[in-house]
Amino acid sequence: MTTNAPAIAFEVSRATRASRTGGALAAVFVVFLATFPWWADHGWMREFNEMACYLIFAMMWNLLAGYGGMVSIGQQAFLGLGGYALVVMGNFMGVNPFVAVPIAAVLTMLVAIPVSKIAFRLQGGYFAIGTWVIAEVFRLSIANVSAVGGGSGTSLTALRGIEKATRVSVTFWLCLISAVASVALVYWFLRSRQGLALLAIRDSEIASESQGVNVRATKLGVYVVAAFGAGLAGALYFLGNLRISPDAAFTVNWTAFTIFIVMIGGIGTIEGPIVGVVLFWLLNKYFSEYGTWYLVGLGLLAIVVTIRFPRGLWGYVSHRFDLHFFPVQRRLVLREPPKD
C-alpha cells in the first residue's frame, strides 16, 4: 500500500502508570501478608484462607464466563474433585498433603478434558444447567463411595502427625501463593496470543473463526485452566477445613457466591473479582448473622447490579477514571506529534 502521509513514529504500550504503581504496591502488600504467620491471629489467617479460595475460584469463573463466554453453574464439580483428590492422596496414598495440593489441581484438570466432551454439547443457558447436572453426578457418585465416608464425608487424617503451628503457617502460605499465582496466571493468559484469541471469540465467534482462530481449542483451553483453578481452590479449602463431605464440596453455593463476587466486582476485568472478594468478605463479616435475610440481600443485590450496573463496581471505576491495574489491551502511543 502506498501512501503520501508521513511515517508516524509510534509504539504499542501495554502498561499504564496505574499498572506500574499498582504492581509495586501489590508486591509490598503481598510481602506484608506473608509475614502473617509470625504475628497474626489464627482467626485472621483462617479468614484469609477462605477468601483466597473464593478469589481463586472467582478468578477462574471470571475467565470462563466473563472472557470465555461460558457461563457455568457447575464449577463446584471441579472444586469438590480437587478437595477429594487431596483427601484420597493424603489419607490413602501417604502423599504429604501440602504436596498433594498442586497434584490435586492437575488431576482435576485432567478430569475436565473428558467432561468437556459432554458439557460442550450445550450452549448458552443450557451449558449453565448442564454443567450443574455434571456437578450433581460427581456429588451423588462420591456420596455412594463408602471408602471416603459416603454422604457424611471424612476427615483429612493425613495431617495428624504435623504440628499445628507448621500446618497453619504452611496452609496460609500455600493459599497466599496460589491466590497471587492465579491472578498472575489469568493476567498472563489474557495478554498472550491465546488471550487475544479469547477476547476475539467473546466478541464474535464467527468472525474470529474466519480470522483463523481455533475456537474449539481456545475454549477447551480456558475450560481446562478454569478447572485447574477450581481444583486448586478446593484442595486448599479442604486442606484448611480438615473435613470434607459431598454436600460441602459440591454445593452450588460455591458458584452462587462466586457469581455474586464477580458480578458485583465487575465481570470481564481482572480487578473485578478482587474487589468483589473484598466486598464479599466485608458483607459476610458484618451481615452473615442475619442468615436468610442476608442471602436474600445478596440475591437482590446481584439482580440489581446485573440489570442496572452490568459493568460492576470495578467496571464503573475503570471506565470513569480510565484506571487499569491489569491492562490487557494494547494502546498505540505516538512518540511525537506528526508534522504536516
Next chain:
Amino acid sequence: MTAWLDTIVQGVLLGGLYALFAMGQSLIFGVMRLTNTAHGDFIILAAFGAFSLALALGLPPAAAPWIAMGVLLPIAFAAGYGLQRFVLNGTLGKDPLPSLVVTFGLAIVIQNVLQEVYSADPRSIDSGGLNIASVEIGGGLAVGTLPLLIFGVAVVMAVAMQWLFGRTALGRAFRAVSDDRDAAELMGLDHRHVYALATGIAFALVAIAGTLHGMKTTVSPSDGPALLLYAFEAVIIGGMGSFYGTFAGGVILGVTQAIGFRIDPGWGIWAGHVVFLAMLLFRPSGLFPKTR
C-alpha cells in the same frame, strides 16, 4: 416380574409429573431462548402458595387444593407476565449471562424467603386422603389415584400446549418471535408483550405443577434446584421444540429414576442424570427434535 412392571408403571406416572415441570421451561426456552434457573424454585413457591391458600380458604380438604389451584392460576399468570415484561425482557440478548444471573439471584431470594416464612420443615397440601388412595389396574398391580390423575393432567397439558403452539394465533405469534424477532416486529407483533404472554402461560403451568407436586409429596424451600434439573433434563432428552417430546423426555426420566431407585436407593437420581448425559453424548438433539 410384577415388581419390575410395578417399577416401570410408577416411573411412567412419576414422569408425568416431570413432564408438567418441564413444559413451562420448554415454552420459555422455545419462545425466547431464556433459561430460567429459578424454574424449580417457582414450582416450590407455587406449592407453598397453594398450601397457604388451601388453608386460608377453610374448605374441606377434598376440595381446597383444587380451588386453591384455580385461584393460583390467574395470580401465577399475572406474576409471570409482570416478571417477564418488567424484569426479564431487559436481560435478553446475545449474551446469556444477564438472564442467568438474574434468574439465579431470584432463585436464591425465593429459597430464602420461603425458608424465613415457612421454616425448613417439609410440608404437604392436605388432599383429603387422595394422596393415599389407589386403584387396581389388574395383574395384581395398583397405582395411586393422585399420580394417575397427575399423569392425566400432564397428557392433557401436552396436547393443549401443542395445540396452542401449532394451531392458534397466539402460537403463531410465539413461533414468529422465536424464528425471527425483527421480522415479527415488522408484521406488527410487540415481542415484549408476546414474551410476557409466554412466561405468563409458563407460570400458569408452574402453578398447576406446583400444586399437584405439593399434594403428592412433601415440599421444603430448598427443593427447587433439583426440580429445575429434572425439568431441564426432560426438555433436552425429549428434544427442543415439541411438547410431545418434552412429555416423552419426562417419562423416560421418571422410568430411569424409578429403575435406579429399585436397584439401590442411593443411585436413583444419579441414574436419571447419567441417562441425560449419555443422551447428550450420543443424541445431542434429543429423541424428538423439532417436529414441525
